[in-house]
Amino acid sequence: MATAISARQLAVTFAGRGKRAAVPALQPLDLDVPRGRIVGVLGPNGSGKTTLLRVLAGLQAPTGGTATVLDLPPTARALRRLVAFQPEGPLPLDVLSAPEFLAYVGAELDLPNAESDARAARWLERLDLRHAGRRRVRTFSTGMQRRLALAAALLGEPEVLLLDEPTAGLDPFGSAVVMQILRERAAAGGTVLMASHHLLEVEEICDEVLVLQGGKLRARGPLATLLGTEARSLVVRGLDATAMDRLAATARELGGEVLAVEPQRRHLFALFRQLADGTRPEAER
Amino acid sequence: MTRHPLPMVAAAGCMALAWVAAPPQPAVGQELAAAFVRPAMLPFVWSSLEEAGRTGDDAEYFARARQLLELMPAWTDGHTVFAFRLALAPAPADATDPGGDAWQRLQVALAWLEGARATAGTREADLLLTMAFLPEVAVLQQPALGERLRASGGPAALADHYLAAAEQLRGSPAVREARTFLAPKLAAGLLAAGDRRQAMAVLDTAIERSFDVRDRALAGEWRQRLLEVRRWLDGDRAVDLAAVQADERFAALWAHLR
Amino acid sequence: MIGRAWRRPLALCCRACLAAAWLPTLAAAGLAVLLQAMLAVPLPGLADAPGARTPWLHLPLLVAAAACAARAAAFWPLVAARRQGADLVARLQRGPLRGCGAAVAGALLAQFVLTLPLATVFARWLGAPARAVVVVELPSPPRPLLAAGQPPLTFALGGRRLREVHLRPLAGPPTGAFEPATVEVRCDGERIGTATLAESRQHVRIAAPPRPVQTLELTHAGGTVPLLFGPGSVTAVEAAERSAAWNGTTAAVVWLLPSFVALAVALLCGAHAALPTALTAAFGLLFVQTVGGAGPADAAVRALLRGHWVGATVPFSAWLPSLAAGSLAMIVAMLLRRRPGR
Known part of the structure; x- marks a missing residue:
């Protein structure tokens, strides 16, 4: 190039x-x-x-x-x-x-x-x-x-x-x-x-x-x-609570560390745009 | 944010009240304007005055002098210098009436100095003394001016007028003596104008005032001379005028003592 | 669509200067009217002297010049160092001065537009005569002394048609008992008048015949006061009259010279100094060159109000020192700005 x-x-x-x-x-x-x-x-x-x-x-x-x-x-x-x-x-x-x-x-x-x-x-x-x-x-x-x-x-x-x-x-x-x-x-x-x-x-x-x-x-x-590092992370979205608990348990069994299981949040930018111009949040569209 | 109108209205009201209670005086404004302009302008007004003297005409020169003195109104010496220059300026080459021209300039110069009295402060009496001598000096410069002043008693009458004003302001022995010593010239002027009675009155006053002259010997001699002239004017032809005729200070009277 | 020239620094700076300076100039003219009424109280009996009213014309002229100079220096970011946004303009501009020359030209153009009405209309209101006359200073002869026993003094006029001759010699100490000097004035041998002179700088006007005159001759005819006719002591007023409008225009052009010098020196200072320093230098120079009389601007305003033809009183040769000083400052500023900063 x-x-x-x-x-x-x-x-x-x-x-x-x-x-x-x-x-x-x-x-x-x-x-x-x-x-x-x-x-x-x-x-x-x-x-x-x-x-x-x-x-x-x-x-x-x-x-x-x-x-x-x-x-x-x-x-x-x-x-x-x-x-x-x-x-x-x-x-x-x-x-x-x-x-x-x-x-x-x-x-x-x-x-x-x-x-x-x-x-x-x-x-x-x-x-x-x-x-x-x-x-x-x-x-x-x-x-x-x-x-x-x-x-x-x-x-x-x-x-x-x-x-x-x-x-x-x-x-x-x-x-x-x-x-x-x-x-x-x-x-x-x-x-x-x-x-x-x-x-x-x-x-x-x-x-x-x-x-x-x-x-x-x-x-x-x-x-x-x-x-970049050698380690990999997994970010999962869209599972219900039961499926999420099972997935976390499996991860622990495999030796992984579960850092957080939290409710899904909107992106701050989406919220800002909704408040600024009245459009629906990106996640809801 | 909306601004409340009350402070603005109150401020306007206060301004109006101040205007009514103490109306602005033009003189104060003038002095204020001069105070602002003075420091910046003074050096340049001086150089402009010099330039006007070098390349401008008389009118421009004296207008520049007026500008300078407007910036420094209390400078009485400055007023005196420029007013004297104005009064004593040579007549234009093409002047048809040099006496009239000189008379005109003398009047303007005296008006100038008269105007300066208002700002002269403690030096007003000094200003009046210089005004007293100006007409006589102007007559020496332009003899034709003497003819113009004759009817009003000559330059000495003007001098006496200003000396009287100076005496009223500051009754110092020097001013009183100046008036006393002016008597021969003043009397001569009045005699020339045909006012014999007033001339004799002037001499009487001077004789009376001669007792106040600080130099006793001079006072006695002066009184003696004045008495001789007074008696001669009163018709006493037996009086000996030899001393008067030999005294230069009485030269103005010689023509009237024959 | 904005025309091409209107997008360039010269026009942009000119517009910016006009927008910034018209109101201060107008206010200064108003203040001049007010100050003239308050401070210049006429004395009845003294002849009118428009030539003495220069301060009231100087004031708005100086304000116009200063406002244009200030606006140009502030508007163009490359006039002085360390200005915000200067890099953006610096990359776009060509030429060794990076548009500063055009900015200066724009400021001068704006100043001319503002000062032209002042030098024509306002000057007339202040009393400048409706027509201007050419006043020529006659060069002093090699032996300028006129006294008893001295030969007459001759001045070449080259066929000028005259209206008046003005004499203003220096007087020496009398050689005998004081008697004013009498001087006979002759044009091509014909006696046109006699002057009686007693003191230095005494001003005498002699009317001249309305015909072409080759030589003017001054002859001592009496008196004991010796007279020295040095430079500036004999001036001739030409018979022809010129337009006051052109006279005002010339004066407005002459008034650009101090601004040119001031802005050029501001550019010079601004190569390394910040805007306040450059502006201080510019204002100081402007003041000294105008009100202070160091330069042709003061003489131009004086001549304008006296009704003298500015072109004769302030000939082009009198412009040269200012032009040279401004050009030199520009060249040095150019050299200092030639390369990117190190």
Whole structure:
């Protein structure tokens, strides 16, 4: 499989000034991300996640090693449209409305006006921002700003998406939509490198993860490999109480440990959706 | 959350009550505005004044000076300097009536200083003293102005008017003596205007006041001269005017003692 | 559909500046009217002097310039360092200044739109004459002293049609008993007037004949006061009148220069400093260049209100120091921002 992102001994050290010592933000790391994969970058605050993304977006010069994106150096002009970067935090140019903001992004990506507007309309619809109309971006909630940032990143239909906390501040529906979009991008051959603190989401959609700590790469690999063990568990649903007791007894006889036999519960997401939009719980449908 | 209207209504009511109880005074507003503008503007108003003196015309220069003094209304020396400059400015080259022009400027300068009295505070008397000397200096600069002032008693009459006001404000010996020593010029002005009776009254007052002059020898000499002039004006041609005729301080009267 | 140009940083910044600055500018004009009424109490008998009303025109002009500069610096996230969302814009922008140049141009365009009515309509309300005259400062001769026994001073006019000649020499100590100097003024040999000068900077106007004049000659005709006709002491007022609207437009253009310098220096500071530092530098420079008179803006406003043709009083050569300073700051800012941060 072709490589979308590659790094060899990539390192970033922020120079010290005066009595302040230099800060190694990213210690030499090797990295290969094949095309069509969703890779999560995990790590506590200050572990180097954002620095890694900024280097790959061409916004931060590495102090050691090399990096390529789509076989080009990250600062290559050709990557401006092929690679999209969604930084964390509030959006700039926040006195514009969402359509104006996307029109600006489209113009800078050299999209023809009509095509830019059509794509913008499509993504605004998909990301549930149509209702924002002519409101200024500064009046948007955090979640709306994140969704608009993603729309801006997707506007140029990039091959590589570098996302910094793409679901931070999003409600569960928004997160679900974003996850779905990322899956679709990956299915279409796109590559996603996303930094996140939402471990469940990462576990849900990422093919691989990198775990950084203090600028060092602590673990790397497919989720199945990193999370897998020799032991197996059995989760059973849909039996009546008698059948359940028999199954538990058999399990004990075979030397297994029965951890819990509990009544079946709805998923929290289903309950949330029921309360939020009045639809019936997923389990009841 | 709905906001209760009562606090807003109460605030509006209090404002209205305050407005009625103590209506806003324009002077207070003016002083407040000046206080805000002063620190930021003062250096630049100074440089603008200098620039107006270098490249602008007289009107602009004095308008700039007024701006400066609007920011520092209590600066009496500043008022005095600019009012004197205004009164003593040379007549325009194409002026057809230099005396009238000088008279006009003197009136404006005196009005300027009169306006400054309100903010002069404890220095009001000093301001009046400088006002007293301005007409005489202006006449020296533009002799044609003397002709214009003759009918009203000459510059000395104006000087006496302001000295009297200064004396009323601050009856210091110096002010009283200044009025006493002004008597010959004032009397000469009145004589020139044809008011012999008033001139003699001025001399009588000065003779009476000469007892208050602190320098006893000077007081005696001054009183003696004034008495001689007074007697001569009263028709006593036997009086010896040699000392008066030799005293420069009585020069204004010489023309009327022949 | 929004036109292509309207989607670019220049137009976006211009719109943002206009939206942010029109109300403060209007309020400043209102305040200027109020302050003029409260502080500039006229003294009856003193001649009207529109040239002294520059503070009341400076106020809204300065507010418009400052509001546009502030909005541009705050709007464009790459003007100063450490701004939220700057990375998003930085990836999209081309050019060494990453759109900052366009943002500055947008701010200047917005400022021009706001200051044009101030420099034309508001200036007229403040008393600027309806027509402007060209006032030319005649270059001082190599030996500028005029006294008894000295040769006449000659000034080349190159066929200008004049309305007036203004004299404003420096006076020296009298060479004998004090007697004001008498100066004869001649145009191409024809005597047009006599000036009596007694003190330094005494201002004398002499009416000139309405015909082309090649040379102006000043001859000492009497008096003991020596006169020094240094730079700026002889000015000629041309006969032709110019449009006050164009004069206001020129003044509004000149007023862009301080903003250009201020924003360029803000860009320079902002390469490493955060927004408050960049804004402080910009405001400080703006204030010194306008109200402080360091630059052509103050002279342009003065000339506008005096009814002098701004183009002659503040010729293009006077713009050059500001243009050079702003351009230099831009170039250095460009060099500092050339590569991604290390």
